[in-house]
Amino acid sequence: MKKTVLVSGGAGFIGSHVTVELIEAGYDVVVADNMSNCDKTCFEGVKKITGKDLKFNLVDFCDMEAVNKLFSENRIDAVIHFAAFKAVGESVAKPVMYYKNNLESFLNVLEAASGHGCHNILFSSSATVYGEPDAVPVTEKSPRKPATSPYGNTKQMCEDILQDTVKATKGSDGEIKGILLRYFNPIGAHPSALIGELPRGVPNNLVPFITQTAIGKRECLSIFGNDYPTPDGTCLRDYIDIVDLAKAHVSAVGRMLEGKMKEDCEVFNIGTGRPLSVLELVNAFEKVNNLKLNYKFAPRRAGDVTAIWADPTLANTEMGWKATRTIEETLEAAWKWEKHLAGYENV
């Protein structure tokens, strides 16, 4: 029988790509989102890509009654939880809003899952939990550093909440098993250009800022800092293609549902293992898309770490997952998506 996966926050950037990959891998997917930070664009895109007449569930995961209803109406085998706020700067300005939303929604999911006999929870964590690492690349055993923002803190707290819940429910009817995926820098878009990132207002993240500058929505990209102790002076990150990232979720869910987990709560880094500087990324974008980007060097951005990239060996060997898309393919897809948003024909 087909297994059913609930994707909370399924209309968002990562959630929509994960929904596509789950459907293509043969799962039934229940998509739920409160639409607080997206519109129907990506959900409609998912239906077009998969050819599936998916039902959309308008659910606020902070509303326990609505979450219980979702679990009562659907026989859910696993949950992938994305429903959360994600802007670092905003979280510093509005900590209560961030803690309330990100913690309450996750607690409700855990309580409802445990109460409805759904044993498998996958949580979307972040490389932000490693802070400024002592050594790179980071493995899952690298220490977590104190969070520098309420956003980062909610990721650490949700990781701990899941670990504690797994321990506490072991052997009970409401047993929960967990997987924490720590994403590095997810970028790009589906090659169809039917789904992608939809930042509200001025983008905080690098790639949406680049594509919006290239299309003329922003005048100039500021590269934050060229005096870092790195080969070209700009920060190093591990940019992971959104479709590769989505496929990691299919591997992780399969591992849970097929009883292949070696521990009751497992942690995996989801990255390429390849560090890229901001300047290298900008140059690659220009080259593959055959355009010139207006950019300038600007002072460092507060809170940025110098260099972080993943050691993805565990995910490669244990989950059988590996990033396969090249940075060129990824940046081509990101540009195609921006052109699609701008209404260009035949992108």
Ligand code: UD1
């Ligand atoms: C950020 C968050 C991280 C979150 C991730 C989600 C911070 C400190 N970290 O990661 O917690 O999980 O987004 O994708 O905000 N850059 C520029 N100009 C720009 C924008 C960015 O030079 O206009 C540089 C940054 O200085 C950084 C790199 O590009 O070196 C990547 O930045 P960004 O895309 O914002 O991701 P992170 O800061 O790595």
